[in-house]
Amino acid sequence: MAVQVSNQAQELLERIWLETEEKGREEVELDRLGISPEDGALEELIRLGLVNVSEGVLKLTPQGYEEAKSAIRRHRLAERLLVDVLETGYQLLEERACKFEHLLFEGIDEKICTLLGHPKVCPHGNPIPPGRCCLEAKEGERVVAPLSDLKPGDKGKIAYLQASSSKELQKLMAMGVLPGAPIELKRRFPSYVFKVGYTEYAVDKRVADQIYVRITD
């Protein structure tokens, strides 16, 4: 994207995205966001043609929509990277992710996304909008991939678990499916059969999607 958007304006775009895309509103009132019409970031977005404001109500333009999506994506990828690879604590996560996301320029976000195996949700469980790299993802390039994308015979170590609820995470971990454990996929059909240590497990695709593996062989 050609336009340069300041960090503050990007934060505002993300907040608008949350209100419109994730809470399902058509438009957002300025009052809801708690900003005045003279807000610097807002003026910047209007100037760049990313939002329209009329009668105190704000709406993303098609270009603004793309820009907001990409900002959200960078933010959540940054969170994933901080948590999964750099082991950052949740307390510091928000603050660091906000700084980190601005380093993920065009192109770098795709590399990080590929490195992480094209994750679908952030550590809080919110969706990460897919980028071009996710749609074109080729298996060979991956460092980390969900178990469901492995071929029978592939081996590796469990990189992280992306369970949709803490209960599911707890269940996986209690049964011995833990980050760092060696894992081998044995079958893909009719169910996924994999081996961790000396134990075999059978799971469906939904569970296999939650186990991310750092492939070694």
Place this chain on the structure above:
Amino acid sequence: MIPLGFGRRAFRRVEAREADFKIALVGNPNVGKSVIFNALTGRYVTVSNYPGTTVEVSKGKAKFGDKIAEVIDTPGMYSLLPITDEERVARSILTHERPDLILHIVDAKNISRMLPLTLQLMELEVPMILVLNIMDEAERAGIRIDVEKLEAILGIPVVPTIATSGKGIRELRERIEERMGEEEWEPSKVKLNPELERAVSEVEESLEGEYDVPKRFVALMLLQDDPELGAEVRSREPNPRRVEKKVSAARASLARSPVYAITMQRQRAADSILDQVISFEEARRRRFSELLGDLMVNPWTGIPFLLLVLYLGLYKIVGGLGAGVLVDFIEGTLFERYVNPYVTRFFEAIIPWKILQDLFVHDYGIITLGVRYAVAIILPIVGVFFLVFSVMEDSGYFPRLAMLVDRVFKRIGLNGRAVIPLVLGLGCDTMATIVTRILETRREKIIATFLLALAIPCSAQYGVITALFAGKVISFAIWAGVILFVFLLAGFLASRLVPGEEPTFFMEIPPLRLPKISNVLSKTAARMEWYFVEVFPMFILASVLIWIGRVTRVFDLLVKLISYPVRAIGLPPETAQVFLYGFFRRDYGAAGLYDVQREGLLSDAQLVVAAVTLTLFVPCIAQFLVMGRERGWRTTLAVVGVVISISFIVGFTVNLALKAVGFG
């Protein structure tokens, strides 16, 4: 073992003397816990529901030296932080009943996965013994464990065993005896990282109340957001708000979710212990059992294998041996020739009124019908079925079957695990309805209960149905095809209509193991005992109800009522009676049909229609009562209404279709 709902009934003699000592067996599923339990306790066993739950707990008594110990076999648990009801019960036994000794039983080859639970259990500060079971499999996999060094590091006795062959049991008994006198207990504790330790000790220090378990354990559980301990804090602390604040502050200070961080730390601690005690050798060559296991899960070989199991297990053994040889002998020879004539003469002699004689003997009497059916027909069939089922269960075939059918089962709103109650339903639908407990969500339990009631014929029923179709292969194939189709279609529709979350499938696949005969026999005996205790009274009840119904002529009215839909699906009105009796015993119905057919009242087409409708028709009275107990009466009545409607609609359709193609 799969739960059976024994209820709070002791069915074996329990030694009267009070126990001096309490021992709890703890461990993952599939580690041979129950084999060790049987080896320690022998015959004095009771199985009962844990108070307020449907989870079964076995208790037995055992003698060690001059002391009597009560041995508790806790349900399988993966972690002290419970997810399932079984785990909640297991933890509750450890924390509330406070055993004097914990035996943690692990599968030796999986020690790296199971040692973290040992470390967790040590937090309870109860004397412990670690049992490394299934040592033979570990040795075959080339794993060597330095037992003495492991003892030294953990500070608790470690005993290697091969429970199925009795190896190591004597040593285990000696070690238990040694520990029984001991008061001193100095467990080594896992140190977590400084960040976690700080959080744990902050919570621990804020606790002022009295607990049954060490405060460090309470603190660890609170950090991991355990709701039960949370409730306990509210009832035991003078100032629970303060503790809760401390817990949330401590949680917030942590880098990662406490469950994740603590689990990872424990695993790391276990791994560093194991680095010092485990060595690996070249694994022996691939075993036949592994090859067989692969054949079972590959659809190309697994489905033929399943058909072979069904043919040999159900058709040849249950049908041929159970329904054929055994029933012929017990029913045909014992009852027809000796019991029935004798008791009939007896009751005719002592009771002058025919009406009252009918209650006990003649066509529908308690003894000549109820007892005869229960003992002479159903018990041999169901008993042989349970034997086959126990062999399948102990060999490890069910998890493989579950993974094979999971995809298909997802379409009918279930997950692969449901294959266990559904296969059991082919033996006895009543027992299978209880076993739906192993399914995780209420939605799955309802769908499985519904399918059992509708489209899974029990062994007694298909025993009679196969006889009905003797020599009529095409009719039999049509019957089987229609039932299978209705099963899939009804399941598919139920998965659309019953609200609730989609099921997930996640199962451990234990290695294929040769079943131990004594274990298979004791499971079969336990199931037959259950059957006799729970279902036998229903036969008697059914006989009494039939008698009352006939004497008061209520039955005539009901038969007349049922004859309308029966005529609508093209059957002679005589079959209406069959449907009514079918409710009292699923197989009565089929057997009644057998009589009607022998009188030559049914054409081939009518036979198919009648058999299909009757198979789908409402379950027997025993299953009906169990459904009410397990699922609630509202759900049960709804299921029964739907089942009756479907059975007649399908019967009607099959009748039209057969007429249209000119069958029979």
